[in-house]
Amino acid sequence: MIFLQLPSPADTAQAIYNTMQQTAAAAETETITMNAFDLALKGGWLMIVLLILLLMSIYVLIERTLVINKAAKEDNSFMNRIKDYIHDGKIDTAINLCRNTDTPTARMVEKGISRLGRPTADVMSAIENQGNIEISQLEKGLPVLATSASGAPMVGFLGTVTGMVRAFMDMASAGANVNVNILSTGIYEALVTTVGGLIVGIIALFAFNYLTTRIKGIVNNLERRIMEFMDILNEPAV
Numbered sequence: 001m002i003f004l005q006l007p008s009p010a011d012t013a014q015a016i017y018n019t020m021q022q023t024a025a026a027a028e029t030e031t032i033t034m035n036a037f038d039l040a041l042k043g044g045w046l047m048i049v050l051l052i053l054l055l056m057s058i059y060v061l062i063e064r065t066l067v068i069n070k071a072a073k074e075d076n077s078f079m080n081r082i083k084d085y086i087h088d089g090k091i092d093t094a095i096n097l098c099r100n101t102d103t104p105t106a107r108m109v110e111k112g113i114s115r116l117g118r119p120t121a122d123v124m125s126a127i128e129n130q131g132n133i134e135i136s137q138l139e140k141g142l143p144v145l146a147t148s149a150s151g152a153p154m155v156g157f158l159g160t161v162t163g164m165v166r167a168f169m170d171m172a173s174a175g176a177n178v179n180v181n182i183l184s185t186g187i188y189e190a191l192v193t194t195v196g197g198l199i200v201g202i203i204a205l206f207a208f209n210y211l212t213t214r215i216k217g218i219v220n221n222l223e224r225r226i227m228e229f230m231d232i233l234n235e236p237a238v
Contacts, residue, residue: 053155064138070102071138074103079232086113109225112230123230154197157197162190
């Protein structure tokens with residue numbers, strides 16, 4: 001009779017412990033440290049496109065913010081001085097004040113003063129045309145942000161597709177020897193470009209909404225100032 005010698009519970013526990021120790025040691029040995037730059041390089045050439053979109057978005061955000069801040073500054077006494085000059089008949093002085101005041105309101109008021117003596121509809125039309133020019137100047141660069149906000153996630157999705165295609169091609173080439181290391185290049189490209197595209201898209205979207213809100217505030221202020229100017233033209237001089 002043949003007796004099978006089974007390991008004792010103590011031996012089994014010791015074997016499991018030794019295996020866990022070996023696995024942990026191997027994991028520590030194979031741990032790969034990677035910074036953000038190295039991780040971005042894993043995304044492939046599409047990360048260059050995303051980087052360009054990001055830099056353009058940041059530039060537009062900073063440049064437009066400076067322009068909008070300048071346009072939002074206004075002399076509170078400007079309209080009162082314009083009123084006094086017009087009522088006193090000092091039209092040239094009022095025009096000079098507008099030219100020396102570098103704001104959208106001043107340029108629109110100057111356009112209206114230059115049309116004095118014509119029908120009110122003509123004066124208002126000239127002011128509105130100048131207002132459209134001022135608004136278009138403020139909105140420069142916003143199409144870049146809109147394109148980045150919608151295009152960056154699509155570029156990231158393209159990287160996802162190309163990365164998975166590369167992973168499957170590497171898998172097919174490896175045959176029976178396929179492993180995680182072989183698939184890692186394609187998987188890195190797929191995931192990193194997706195994350196990069198979303199980050200750039202979110203930044204561009206927030207920047208676009210912020211600038212649009214600021215511009216709407218300036219437009220509302222321009223409308224109030226122009227209504228005030230038209231009231232000045234229509235009220236009798238004291």
